Amino acid sequence: MNKKTIALPMLALGGLAMAQNDPQHPNVVFILADDMGFSGIHCYGGEGIDSPNIDYLAENGIVATNFRATALSSPTRVCLMTGNYAQRAGLNHIFSEVDPMDGLDPAVHPSFAKVLQAAGYRTGIMGKWHLGQDIMFNPLNHGWDVWHGYTMGNIDFHTHYNTQHRIDWWDGREEADEPGYVTYLINKYSVQFIRESVAMEQPFFLFVSENAVHVPMQGPNDPPLRTAEVCPYRNDQDMTDQEYRRVYQDMVKAVDDGVGQIYQTLKELGVLDNTLIIYTSDNGGESIAAQKYPGNNGYFRGAKGGPYEGGCRVPAIFYYPKEWGHRMTMEPMSVIDYMPTFLDFCGVSNARKVDGVSLLSTLRTGAPMPERKLFAAQTGFQTVVDGDWKLVWTRDDTIELFNLFTDRNEEHNLADKYPERVKAMKADIQAWWDDCTKGTRLEGKTTFNSGWMVEMMAGRQQGAGAQRPQPAK
Template sequence: MSATLSRRAALSLAAAGAGTAALPKGALAAQPGRRPNILFILADDMGYADLSCYGRRDYQTPRLDQLASEGLRFTSAYANSAVCTATRVALITGRYQYRLPVGLEEPLANRENIGLPPEHPTLPSLLRKAGYATALVGKWHLGSLPAFDPLKSGYEHFWGLRGGAIDYFTHASSNGKPDLWDGPTPLAKAGYTTDLLADHAIDVLREFGQRSRPWFMSLHFTAPHWPWETPEDEAEARRLAALGNPEAQFHYDGGSAATYAAMVTRLDLQVGRILDALAASGQADNTIVVFTSDNGGERFSDTWPFSGHKTELLEGGLRIPAIVRWPGVTKPGSTSDAQIISMDWLPTFVAAAGGAADADFAPDGTDLRAALEGGALPERTLFWRYKGHGQQAARKGRFKYLKIEDNTFLFDVVADPLERANLKLRKPDIYADLAQSWAVWDKTMLALDPASYTHGLTGEHTADHYGNDK
């Protein structure tokens, strides 16, 4: 498969899009008895209101708006974390990320001795066990070679980046080294990253369409993560590279609202190309399509009506867009206020595939089928923590417990989404219950200090991949 796709990936952007067509109105219909394909599209650092169907006012995202009109839009979707590696751990394992060292704190994904244990059951490995073809196109960020690799964690095909971010044109990471790969092989390829990932995703879905197996593709874009570069900013990319300073790629002196708009609308355009290719391949009527983000927005994002951004457990750091089109299951143009979270996708997809979770690694997430069909989910409490500023959070029903350093709060995030009115004195029983529930939950997770958990690639360790003492 890799060799075929490598040849196909050499096609131009225009050729990759040739022959695709917009999905005809009313063309989606369930296929009884067939297991669905799954296309999971993840944006990077996209805020809750960064799509026009979620309220963005200064630009439009017509293709993602169209996807929402053809499916269901969640209004209370949460990321498992306010930073990306931690959320990706929860997404791929279906469990709270704090159960694994790699999920404890963002910098761990850049340490050679920390990553997703290859033997841990994952969403792609469980689907593969159920007979699915699996591919990751885009961002991995769950550990470095040689110990950690998408191909060791259930994906049959990988094409993308291993680290947290790359320049959109040079494809160098923040350490200045190239970070674009076709499986184990480094790539030297010209083009804007968002376009290249879309091109390759189209090649993969066409390849999958020629096979009899159902398939799962994780398409993890880097947009709209920094550096702040539009498709017209190659000169700016070269300027940053010429500085010879890895810190320059963080682009602290760059960006604007207009730049951000161009990055998001380019992402919207490329998602549209992929959906057109899916329709043209005849697979759309039997494919679950999900579009969401890994955490709340950063510098130029719109998180209205919430406050807070990435790295904060305020709603703006956690609340994300989530759109699902599942023919025969989701009602076109519908919305749901069900409280969902990143780790729910694993049990949802595995159940849809007719598979089963590993009994020794039971998901903390829940199957979302009832909510996707327009119903409700059983009430549960969702938990978060983040070492920066000693943040803690828990949500149950309409109420949210929040701790930032030594300050504690209780908010009704339905009536007060900006989290302004602290109700802990008005509703002491609810506050005490949520604070105690958080403390009980926290004792079941790994300790916060990430330095205590390494698996010993350097010969120095106190615990294994899972944080178990050795």
């Protein structure tokens, strides 16, 4: 498969000096909610959800209605950081929760943060990492100057315990647990980072990586769930629908309050007009969320972790008051496009070849996105979207073909009606998989039998621990 080459013009006065000394060099605040479905906020149709600050960004910015992430956390973050499909990093599921040596190797897969850092940007990430637990995978090794957050997929919002009976809160490379509701801590450190960067007269990229609305479901006033002795993964199975909605809304409010604090800080410091704010989510809402809060994933079928649109279609808002007004776009966009877009917007050159393309022309002028196929794979399924057509290929060799223009809910399987199209799209998937996995730990495997979770469970069934593969070198 051919990847695009990012070859953007260098900064007029030389990348490093220009970035460090020009106060008008644009800033970026990228806010990533966790497990928030397509309609998880009011402006995307979330019934009964109060999100006034996020809604303000949507009312005055560009609202994308055809944006797809992956269906899981770690793969989305790999795509975000590298501009490539996660399979190029040998990832077909989340990074292991039980093997700390499973992660994104910065020496092999450098992130966009390193490129921005080299161009004079100050980079900060507040919150969730989920790209490896060992110190070698630490965000500071990936080009981030500042990090306050946690390594794994989720932590208790109050005690900060992860599912492995450990407190998981860090200040850079040091474990530094501190009291506080996680979303409030993320909000605090985000504002602090902006103030410090402006005081230093340095352009900045801030990645606000939320814990909400991932399980455990805990609002600011709800009790702790996890301790050193007891660390259940979730707490929402027995919640009534009414209780679930109340907690969900409390969690969204804490995130929305943080968006408001960030906005007001940018405005107070006089840098709002020179800052791009993006709000989005890493994947669709969970199936329990869809059951207890119907409509969380909009009108889409399915949920997080699955092959259908409910697992990957997410809100995406682009607010840049200096140039862009309010409009909606239905152009097909993908999480692999963020990395080239960030660099394009910041005027930073990079010659690495990536799968994604810059969204900047579409955002600035409304120009159509280039025609291309968008792929996805995870342990158990593969999909490809080609124009209006989507093929779903699952573990038991079930094939489903949908026309997303006429059947956005994916209710009518047209595979038997269009066998030649099915054949061609299956061939597209196989060629993409072979290309992406070449030289990785996935090479020679299929998406149906790869991933640390599958291998670990196979080991358990055999009564022996499975040997999990190491990161690609």
